[in-house]
Amino acid sequence: MPSGEYLRYVALGDSQTEGLGDGDDITGLRGWADRLAEQLAAGVPGLQYANLAVRGRLAxxxxxxxxxxxxxxxxxxxxVVxxxxxxxxxxxxxxxVGGHLEAMFAALTAQGAHVATVTFxxxxxxxPLARPLSPRVAALNHRIRVAARRHGVTVAETSHHPVTxxxxxxxxxxxxxxxxxxxRIAAAIAHALQLPNSSEAWIHPLSSLAVTPSRWRAGATELRWAAAFLGPWLGRRLRGRSSGDGRTAKRPLLTPVIGADRTMPGRSSAS
Structure with missing residues (x-):
């Protein structure tokens, strides 16, 4: 199918695809997948879009x-992200993890879908506290690339551009x-898919930060971050809980895209 003429777009994934960080659970979440769907719909008004992603999900x-x-x-x-x-x-x-991603690539492409993904x-x-995880990121990206090549999956290489x-x-x-x-993620995938009006502008750096924090101030920032976010995250892991417990997909069915579409995150009936 020619680029930009997709009629049915389905997003699979976790919190990034659900849209956390772009909106909230009160006003609704947007996110890169919604933004990509909006760009697709601008060229194909009949586009139907579903987002099956749920926060906290493992591959x-x-x-x-x-x-x-x-x-x-x-x-x-x-x-698939x-x-x-x-x-x-x-x-x-x-x-x-790469095996699960490849299985999804294989099944979707075998049915005729064009699949896109990203590196991290x-x-x-x-x-900075996550420095020991760098080899894991490299290993995961390598397996994503290998699996993508085998199944003709489009990869938006967000891994090595400084702006990311x-x-x-x-x-x-x-x-x-x-x-x-x-x-920027939506723009990266649109560019990888060669959608109309897409470009490599997403890799352009932002304007320089006005102030570089001192080492002491940077250390204090890390401690505040650990207390506010790392501690609660570790607490959920120790209790065997996930941020996605009780949640369902925010957009489980194919529906039309209308403007800047903010969709409320799905919840189970017990939530």
Whole structure:
């Protein structure tokens, strides 16, 4: 199908695809997948869009919970973005995570969908305390590229452009993109897909930061971040809980895209 003429777009993934960091649970979430759908709909007014992503999901859960519903929607374009939640866990197996991603690539492309995905920036450049995770990010990106080549999947290479780790592209928790970050991710995927009116402008750096914090101030910032975000995250892990417990996809069915579409996140009936 020619670029820009997709009629059914389905997004699979975790919190980034759901849109955390771009809006909130009160006013609704937007996110890069919604932004990409809006760009697609600008060229094809009849576009139908579904977003099956749920925050906190591991790659195995995305595979188990979202692939079959996605196939049932028979998309001609699908995005599959997952794996970051896995590499944050104590036990991380890049081959296992890559296997789940490849299985989704294979099933969707076999049904005729054009699939797109992304590589991930080095998390240590966003969260200095996460420096030991850098080899995991590199290993995951390698497996994404290999699997993508095997199945003709389009890869938006967000891993090696300096702008992707600019703090202004990340929300306060540093785990989710800010609205500007989601805008750049959508632009990166649109450019990789060669959509009309897309360009490589997404890799352009932002204006220079006015002030570089002192080492003492930077250290204090890290401590505040750890108390506000890392501690609660570790607490959920120790209790076997997830931020996605009780939640369902925010947009489980194919529906038209209208303007800047903010969709409320899905919840179970018990929530």
């Amino acid at each position: 195995a859960q995305v595979h188990a919970e979202q692939l079959e519903p996605a196939l049932a929607l028979r998309p001609d374009l699908a995005t 997952a794996g970051v939640n896995d590499l944050l866990r104590p036990r991380f197996d890049a081959d296992e 920036p080095d998390i240590a450049r966003i969260i 780790t600019d703090p202004r592209l990340w929300s306060q928790d540093r785990l989710h993109a800010s609205p500007l970050g989601h805008e």
